[in-house]
Amino acid sequence: MVKLLDGKKLSQKMNVQMKQDVAALATQGIIPGLAVILVGDDAASHIYVRNKKRRAEKLGIRSVIEELPVTTTETELLQLIDQYNRDPEIDGILVQLPLPAQIDPWHVLLAIDPHKDVDGFSPVNMGKLWSGRPDVIACTPLGIMKLLAANGIDVAGMDALVIGRSTIVGRPMAGLLVNADATVTIAHTKTNDVKAIARRSDLIVAACGVAHFITADDVKPGAVVVDVGMDRLPDGKLTGDVDFEHVKDVASAITPVPGGVGPMTITMLMNQTIQLAKGRAQRE
Ligand SMILES: Nc1nc2c(c(=O)[nH]1)N[C@@H](CN(C=O)c1ccc(C(=O)N[C@@H](CCC(=O)O)C(=O)O)cc1)CN2
Numbered sequence: 001m002v003k004l005l006d007g008k009k010l011s012q013k014m015n016v017q018m019k020q021d022v023a024a025l026a027t028q029g030i031i032p033g034l035a036v037i038l039v040g041d042d043a044a045s046h047i048y049v050r051n052k053k054r055r056a057e058k059l060g061i062r063s064v065i066e067e068l069p070v071t072t073t074e075t076e077l078l079q080l081i082d083q084y085n086r087d088p089e090i091d092g093i094l095v096q097l098p099l100p101a102q103i104d105p106w107h108v109l110l111a112i113d114p115h116k117d118v119d120g121f122s123p124v125n126m127g128k129l130w131s132g133r134p135d136v137i138a139c140t141p142l143g144i145m146k147l148l149a150a151n152g153i154d155v156a157g158m159d160a161l162v163i164g165r166s167t168i169v170g171r172p173m174a175g176l177l178v179n180a181d182a183t184v185t186i187a188h189t190k191t192n193d194v195k196a197i198a199r200r201s202d203l204i205v206a207a208c209g210v211a212h213f214i215t216a217d218d219v220k221p222g223a224v225v226v227d228v229g230m231d232r233l234p235d236g237k238l239t240g241d242v243d244f245e246h247v248k249d250v251a252s253a254i255t256p257v258p259g260g261v262g263p264m265t266i267t268m269l270m271n272q273t274i275q276l277a278k279g280r281a282q283r284e
Pocket residue numbers: 048094095096097098119139140168230238257258259260261262263264265266
């Protein structure tokens with residue numbers, strides 16, 4: 001029987017602990033603070049940011065949502081980041097991606113105080129991860145590691161394939177897997193025969209943004225399959241990079257879409273905001 005890696009269920013479980021952590025911080029006079037900056041009118045981004053605000057409210061985290069027009073200049077955005085860098089009641093700063101073309105995301109990542117970089121995308125935090133000394137970690141890959149661990153899956157010694165090399169998922173995912181003693185291949189658009197690599201992998205993390213890219217023929221029997229994709233089928237239905245219906249008969253464990261990796265991303269964001277607030281509590 002295939003094991004369903006249920007991110008929704010694990011998120012609900014983690015909510016209980018996070019509420020307790022927030023209550024404990026409150027006794028020290030600390031409310032975790034999260035600043036979320038959204039530039040432009042990307043419809044999906046607005047939904048994600050609204051979900052973050054709601055989840056923060058549920059947990060007792062104070063969130064400040066900044067919705068800026070699509071015409072915002074890079075200088076204006078950097079000034080706002082600087083304001084939150086200096087705000088003692090803000091523990092985490094997140095700039096929702098993607099950004100409009102006039103803003104260079106690299107400049108944004110360089111501007112966020114690494115101690116408040118709740119997304120873990122800044123070069124300092126990415127460097128710490130790849131130095132084997134992780135601090136703040138990108139939320140989607142961190143959520144995947146939590147989901148694997150919660151289901152008793154130890155990646156040590158596994159041949160792992162990460163499909164995608166983005167800053168948000170592929171690169172930090174590979175770093176986390178290396179730190180956990182997996183042997184990692186990172187595939188991307190120029191990779192020769194990614195499917196042949198998939199067929200000999202014990203773990204596949206698919207983050208390529210192509211609906212049903214991984215089929216049952218690409219999966220070794222008993223492999224663990226993690227789907228980061230959020231793709232639309234021609235009928236508009238949400239699906240992933242993995243052909244779930246067929247792959248589930250070959251894999252030993254698999255994440256559904258929706259309800260697998262997605263919910264864990266927001267959960268880890270909240271959890272890291274709380275961890276950063278704990279750091280503030282210790283310093284004060
Ligand atoms: N600054 C950041 N930008 C972006 C990130 C990020 O981590 N930091 N990740 C994505 C968007 N994202 C959060 O920001 C995100 C996307 C999707 C989900 C999610 O829960 N997905 C659900 C399905 C939702 C649906 O029905 O459409 C699921 O997979 O179950 C959470 C977070 C890009 N930008």
